[in-house]
Structures are given as structure tokens and as C-alpha cells.
Amino acid sequence: MPIACATLPAGMSKRFYITTAIDYVNGQPHLGHAYEKVIADTIARARRSLGGEVFFLTGVDEHGQKVQQAALSEGKQPQEYCDELAAVWQAFARKLDLANDDFIRTTQQRHQRIVHALLSKLYQAGHIYKAVYKGFYSPKEETFLTERDRLPDGTFDPAYGEVIELAEENYYFRLREHQKWLIEYIESHAEFVMPEYRRNEVLGFLKTETLEDLCITRPVTRLRWGIPVPFDTNFVTYVWFDALTNYISIPAALGDPTVLSALPGVAEPGAPGLALWPADIHVIGKDIIKFHCVYWPIMLKAAGLPLPKQVLVHGWWQKDGQKMSKSLGNVVDPVAVIDEWGVDAFRYYVLRELDIGPDGNWTDASFVARYNTELANGLGNLLNRSLAMLKRYRGGLVPSQSAELAPEAERTMTRVRALLDQNKLQTALIEIWALVDRANQYVDQTAPFKLAKDPAQASRLDHVLYSLAETCRILAVLLWPFLPGTARKIYTQLGLEGEPNKFELARWGGLVPGHQIGEPVPLFPRKDKA
Numbered sequence: 001m002p003i004a005c006a007t008l009p010a011g012m013s014k015r016f017y018i019t020t021a022i023d024y025v026n027g028q029p030h031l032g033h034a035y036e037k038v039i040a041d042t043i044a045r046a047r048r049s050l051g052g053e054v055f056f057l058t059g060v061d062e063h064g065q066k067v068q069q070a071a072l073s074e075g076k077q078p079q080e081y082c083d084e085l086a087a088v089w090q091a092f093a094r095k096l097d098l099a100n101d102d103f104i105r106t107t108q109q110r111h112q113r114i115v116h117a118l119l120s121k122l123y124q125a126g127h128i129y130k131a132v133y134k135g136f137y138s139p140k141e142e143t144f145l146t147e148r149d150r151l152p153d154g155t156f157d158p159a160y161g162e163v164i165e166l167a168e169e170n171y172y173f174r175l176r177e178h179q180k181w182l183i184e185y186i187e188s189h190a191e192f193v194m195p196e197y198r199r200n201e202v203l204g205f206l207k208t209e210t211l212e213d214l215c216i217t218r219p220v221t222r223l224r225w226g227i228p229v230p231f232d233t234n235f236v237t238y239v240w241f242d243a244l245t246n247y248i249s250i251p252a253a254l255g256d257p258t259v260l261s262a263l264p265g266v267a268e269p270g271a272p273g274l275a276l277w278p279a280d281i282h283v284i285g286k287d288i289i290k291f292h293c294v295y296w297p298i299m300l301k302a303a304g305l306p307l308p309k310q311v312l313v314h315g316w317w318q319k320d321g322q323k324m325s326k327s328l329g330n331v332v333d334p335v336a337v338i339d340e341w342g343v344d345a346f347r348y349y350v351l352r353e354l355d356i357g358p359d360g361n362w363t364d365a366s367f368v369a370r371y372n373t374e375l376a377n378g379l380g381n382l383l384n385r386s387l388a389m390l391k392r393y394r395g396g397l398v399p400s401q402s403a404e405l406a407p408e409a410e411r412t413m414t415r416v417r418a419l420l421d422q423n424k425l426q427t428a429l430i431e432i433w434a435l436v437d438r439a440n441q442y443v444d445q446t447a448p449f450k451l452a453k454d455p456a457q458a459s460r461l462d463h464v465l466y467s468l469a470e471t472c473r474i475l476a477v478l479l480w481p482f483l484p485g486t487a488r489k490i491y492t493q494l495g496l497e498g499e500p501n502k503f504e505l506a507r508w509g510g511l512v513p514g515h516q517i518g519e520p521v522p523l524f525p526r527k528d529k530a
């Protein structure tokens with residue numbers, strides 16, 4: 001089948017399209033979900049700051065057995081239950097200060113329509129067939145069990161209740177015939193799975209195991225809460241097939257020409273016609289790599305659509321060296337952390353502490369240490385003393401321009417730009433803090449409080465005060481993708497209008513002599529925990 005080619009209408013340019021995994025609506029928003037969304041948001045903001053047009057999508061995954069069961073156990077209809085929880089997740093996105101352009105719920109009509117179109121197309125083209133599956137089934141848990149679920153003595157965990165042998169008809173999506181193509185594709189597209197060790201993991205799996213065709217339906221007799229299968233009303237769609245499709249359903253609904261050329265007629269009436277597909281980055285956690293790097297590319301290829309440019313795989317957080325779990329009571333609640341410390345303290349910690357790839361470990365002690373050392377004493381103190389001195393010694397009026405810290409600031413700007421291009425967020429923060437530290441050291445070396453006592457040093461003091469205020473302004477611009485609220489506050493305290501949201505504003509010399517700055521207010525009030 002030919003792959004749809006994005007010949008965009010004149011004047012239409014493709015946006016940088018970034019997505020997150022869509023969270024199970026029935027779970028509690030926790031550190032892991034928050035981390036992933038903050039990564040994607042920072043990349044999205046960085047691309048915007050660098051001048052790109054961006055579309056950032058996140059959302060929730062609402063169908064499936066667990067949601068159906070949870071709703072019923074609360075005496076609610078699944079839709080009502082999902083509506084309540086989707087509101088919680090949307091509020092969570094706001095709490096994290098995400099600048100997402102849309103929020104998908106898989107129960108929305110605009111999504112279901114595209115799942116239908118995709119299933120129909122794949123069925124008609126012979127990619128889907130019906131077959132009987134025979135296996136061990138737990139009626140209590142309403143799930144099939146595999147050999148891997150057996151205990152060492154060969155029995156199944158009593159939690160599954162009575163296990164019976166069951167034969168069930170379902171629809172299957174052909175995977176096996178695409179295995180060789182997928183290996184070649186991943187081998188020839190080095191950037192498709194990042195970091196590289198995750199790519200090797202996928203290749204290792206594809207080269208050693210034969211792909212089983214994927215069961216993509218569930219009979220309505222045991223699951224009602226799913227998207228009906230268009231060619232057989234006795235079945236609903238398997239939740240992962242439904243969920244992965246979200247990445248193209250929003251582009252299609254918005255009138256993306258590439259998706260529409262493979263699935264005609266599915267745009268929403270009055271769609272703006274944004275060009276989004278193929279996605280530039282899917283940000284996901286390491287546990288769902290097989291779905292995104294094996295099933296999803298094959299689904300797209302079978303539909304005649306180009307593949308996303310990159311699946312960016314992050315690691316998992318632990319708390320105090322242990323897996324987070326409700327039963328251990330060690331789940332980090334991002335909302336509680338944000339309420340106590342502020343959203344940017346949270347965003348800073350997760351982005352600075354953990355590179356995108358390896359697993360991380362949250363400890364309250366390291367959170368507090370980074371807050372006090374890097375945010376309060378580092379950035380916060382720099383801004384506060386720079387502005388307080390400018391107020392005290394020059395009535396808050398920016399003195400004539402100086403370029404004493406310009407070489408350092410410009411070097412930082414160049415490095416950060418290159419790092420943002422490669423999504424190296426942690427290293428970019430390290431670079432930015434090298435400038436924070438350099439500026440703080442500059443205060444100690446030049447000792448403006450001493451210069452202020454000597455009228456003969458007035459011009460020297462002007463140089464120092466200008467260089468400090470200008471460095472703070474540049475820091476606001478560099479920090480905007482990571483800590484948007486803090487960047488805004490720095491701008492406000494400098495008495496500047498607008499947002500520091502364009503990278504080019506980080507050029508030295510933006511502060512104009514005679515400009516009146518605003519009021520200094522501590523950015524990160526020190527909190528000495530009892």
C-alpha cells in the first residue's frame with residue numbers, strides 16, 4: 001500500500017507535533033504522569049521559543065475493563081464516571097502549567113470516528129481476520145491468563161478465582177508479515193527510538209521473537225465499555241488499538257491533509273486544516289515501548305500513513321529507592337508538592353534530577369536541597385540582590401549599557417540552543433545554572449556594596465549593575481521553556497512587558513538605559529523544613 005505523502009497546500013506548513021501517552025482515566029495522577037507531561041511541555045515551549053509552530057497534545061485513555069469495573073463498583077455509568085475523572089486530569093494539566101493545544105478524551109466522537117475509519121480501512125484491505133482463541137480465563141478478573149501468569153507450582157494465583165478453559169472468537173490484526181520491514185525501518189532510522197539503548201532493546205526483541213498477530217477486539221458479552229467495531233457489532237475495540245489511534249485522530253479531526261489522504265472524510269466540520277502528521281515526537285515511558293515501537297508503526301504502515309519521526313522514551317521514577325505503590329504508601333503526589341513549593345519548583349526538580357532515559361529516584365531530601373541551593377540561594381538570590389541594589393543605588397533606573405558578562409551569557413545562549421534542539425533538557429539546565437553561578441560569583445568579586453560607598457567608582461558600579469540586571473533578563477528567556485511562571489516573574493520584576501518566550505530575546509543588550517525596573521520579590525522563598 002502506498003504511504004500517504006504530505007503534499008501540503010500552498011502556504012500551509014507542517015507544525016512540530018508532540019504528544020504524551022494518554023493516561024488511564026481511573027488512575028491517580030502521580031509523579032510519573034506529571035514528569036512525562038512536563039518533559040513534553042518543556043520541549044513544546046522550547047520549540048515555540050526557537051520560532052517553530054507547535055502543536056502539543058495530551059489527554060486521557062477512557063475505555064476498557066478496569067474503567068467499566070471501577071464505574072460499576074461506584075454505582076455509576078462509565079460515561080458519568082469518566083466525565084468526572086477527565087475533569088480531574090484536565091485540572092492536573094493546568095496545575096502543571098502545561099501549554100497543551102488540545103486535550104483528547106478517547107470517548108469523544110471526534111476520536112471514535114477515526115478509530116472506525118481506521119478499522120474499516122484495515123479490515124477491507126485484509127489486515128484484519130477473525131479467529132478463535134483458546135486459553136485460560138478468569139471469570140472473576142474477566143481476563144485471559146497466559147503461561148506467564150502461572151505460579152512456580154503450575155497453578156494460578158488464588159486472586160484469579162476459578163480459572164476455566166475458554167474458546168472465544170475475536171478479530172486479529174496481522175503483525176507477523178511486517179516484522180522484517182520494521183526491523184529494517186528501525187535500523188535505517190537511527191532517531192526513530194531514543195535514547196539509543198531503548199532502540200537496541202526494541203531491535204533485540206524484534207530479532208529474537210516472532211510477532212504474534214494482535215487481538216484487537218473484545219466480545220461485547222464480556223466488555224461493553226469500548227468503541228464498537230464497525231464491521232461486527234458483537235465486538236468492541238481493544239483498548240490499546242483505540243488509544244494509539246489518538247495520535248492521528250486529533251490531526252484528522254483538525255483537517256490534517258496527510259491523515260485525511262489515507263482516511264478521507266473524517267475531519268470535523270469547519271476544521272482549521274492544520275498540518276500535523278507525522279508526529280515529531282511521541283513522549284512515553286519505558287513500559288509501553290512495545291505498543292509504540294512495534295504495534296503502532298505497523299498499524300500506520302498498514303493504513304498507508306508515514307511513521308512518527310521519534311518515540312522518546314523516558315525512565316521510571318522510584319521513591320526512596322522503591323517502586324511507588326499505594327500499598328507501600330510511598331506515592332509522590334505532585335499536586336501536594338506543587339501546593340507546598342510551587343509548580344516551578346516541581347518542574348525544576350524533575351527536569352534537573354533526571355535525564356530523559358534512565359530511571360530516577362525521588363527523595364524529599366534531594367528535592368529540598370535543590371530547592372534551597374539552586375532555586376532559593378542560586379537563581380532567587382541573584383535576582384533579588386541584583387534588583388535590590390539597582391533600586392538602592394540607582395533608584396531602579398537601568399544605567400548605561402555594559403557588556404561585562406556578555407561573553408558568558410552568549411556562550412550559554414549558544415549552548416542552550418543546541419541542547420534544546422536535541423531535547424537535552426537536563427544538560428541545558430546545568431548550562432543555565434553555570435551562568436547563575438557565574439553571575440553570583442561576579443557579585444562577590446565586584447562587591448557593588450563597596451563600590452557604592454566610593455563616588456569615584458560610580459561608573460564602575462553602573463557596569464556591574466547593568467551586567468547583573470541584563471543577565472537576569474537573559475536568564476528569564478532561557479528559563480521560559482522549563483519554568484514559565486518564574487521566567488514571567490523575572491520579567492515583571494524587571495519592569496518588562498510581555499513574555500520572555502522568544503529565544504532571540506536572549507541576545508545581550510536588551511535592557512535599555514533609563515528603563516525603570518519593578519519591585520523585587522523573592523522568587524523562591526527559603527523554607528527551612530523543621
Ligand code: MSP
Nearest residue numbers: 021022023024032033061243244284285315316317
Ligand atoms: N493509557 C496507557 C497509555 C496509552 S498511550 C496511547 C498508559 N497509561 S498510564 O496512565 O498507565 O501511563 C501513562 C504514562 O505514565 C506512561 O508513559 C507511563 O510510562 C508513565 N508512568 C507511569 N508511572 C510512571 C513512573 N513511576 N515513572 C515515570 N513514568 C511513569 O500506559
